[in-house]
């Protein structure tokens with residue numbers, strides 16, 4: 001199947017994104033919005049999960065129903081900001097296992113610096129959803145996905161809230177087999193590697209560290 005790059009134009013997501021971007025949105029509301037948008041992205045990113053047929057006895061008869069066919073999922077947020085998306089994702093798929101990858105950007109050269117990696121032991125049996133609100137240069141997402149690929153998962157999808165064209169191009173060229181789901185595709189990166197117009201520093205806004 002051909003790789004997908006999905007820009008989610010659903011009105012609910014676009015409406016929430018308007019408030020997320022606003023510099024006047026405070027930490028509590030920002031955190032809630034990240035979680036809600038993540039939930040809506042997971043809804044879309046799980047659209048192709050395979051189903052099988054079951055029959056269910058209702059009070060009035062027998063219904064032909066469908067259930068998800070035993071696929072095992074893993075959510076992997078990129079620390080720090082990716083953890084803001086985790087609650088929303090787990091609200092929809094509570095049985096998913098969770099891994100963590102710790103990366104931060106070196107402020108001078110924008111390169112990702114690795115500091116943590118803990119993935120589910122059975123990750124080779126799982127479909128992995130990597131999450132990070134921001135895809136800027138793409139360096140962090142590319143690095144995280146490369147680390148996960150060494151463990152041979154069944155598949156990898158990447159979910160972000162805002163992407164810069166530069167990061168989307170870099171990621172899709174480097175990892176040609178990874179589907180990408182994104183709520184907003186912005187204009188460009190500024191000279192500090194921040195997405196314009198973007199929303200500022202996602203980690204600082206989620207955790208109130210600035």
Ligand code: PRP
Nearest residue numbers: 080081104105135136137138139140203
């Ligand atoms: C932010 C963001 C991504 C990364 C994106 O993290 O959450 O992980 O930058 O930039 P890139 O596409 O150019 O790699 P940051 O390095 O600020 O760390 P934090 O989440 O700990 O704040």
Ligand code: URA
Nearest residue numbers: 136194195200201202
């Ligand atoms: N990381 C962020 O948090 N925001 C950006 O705009 C770019 C990288």
